[in-house]
Amino acid sequence: MKRILVCMLALWITASCGGKGEKSAKTPPASQENKPVQMIPDEDFTEFERLAEAYIKPYFDEAGTKSEATVKRGDKFDLYVFGEHSTMYPMSAAEYRLVIPSGITVLSQANCDSTILTLGKHDDDFMIAYRCAPGPKMWLVRYTCLASDSARGGTVGIEKGHTQNYLGFAMCDEQRTLIKAKPGQAMLKVE
Numbered sequence: 001m002k003r004i005l006v007c008m009l010a011l012w013i014t015a016s017c018g019g020k021g022e023k024s025a026k027t028p029p030a031s032q033e034n035k036p037v038q039m040i041p042d043e044d045f046t047e048f049e050r051l052a053e054a055y056i057k058p059y060f061d062e063a064g065t066k067s068e069a070t071v072k073r074g075d076k077f078d079l080y081v082f083g084e085h086s087t088m089y090p091m092s093a094a095e096y097r098l099v100i101p102s103g104i105t106v107l108s109q110a111n112c113d114s115t116i117l118t119l120g121k122h123d124d125d126f127m128i129a130y131r132c133a134p135g136p137k138m139w140l141v142r143y144t145c146l147a148s149d150s151a152r153g154g155t156v157g158i159e160k161g162h163t164q165n166y167l168g169f170a171m172c173d174e175q176r177t178l179i180k181a182k183p184g185q186a187m188l189k190v191e
Helices: 002-019 047-052
Strands: 055-059 068-071 076-084 089-101 104-111 115-119 126-133 137-147 151-157 167-173 178-180 185-189
Touching: 047 178, 055 089, 055 151, 055 185, 076 089, 126 137
Parallel strands: 068 185
Antiparallel strands: 055 076, 076 137, 089 126, 089 151, 089 167, 104 137, 115 126, 151 185, 167 178
């Protein structure tokens, strides 16, 4: 019975995230070319999604407070991916893609204690289902990384997954409502 439930959950995650393509980005008029552009404009979020205040962000500590780190070539270090959202909207699944600078290798990953199921790869399209989490913040995955001799550092970022083209959460409600998230970034320096 437990296997059937796990298989059903895996199918639900795959089906609920598929087939929902995003609007294509429009090129800004020439007069706006020098203005900063948000990665995901607020108008792409429903009012409900704005109230959820959902983010998926990378950090360098288990508390989710350190968004800058300096490592030496040859050092191993931990990188955490956090889910952040309003406590009014508990979540039970997340999907993202982790983008790391060249020369940084992921050696292993550890999932949060409440993990039920994971699918995909961190650098393509990673999905994780977990027991209902009330928020406002929890680490979902810890990646142990190595800075190789060729590492130069740079931005660690979160983006939409390649396969499903989705970045966000599934709520704990009966319909497993999808909530788009905004991406976060962290800065890694290599000495």
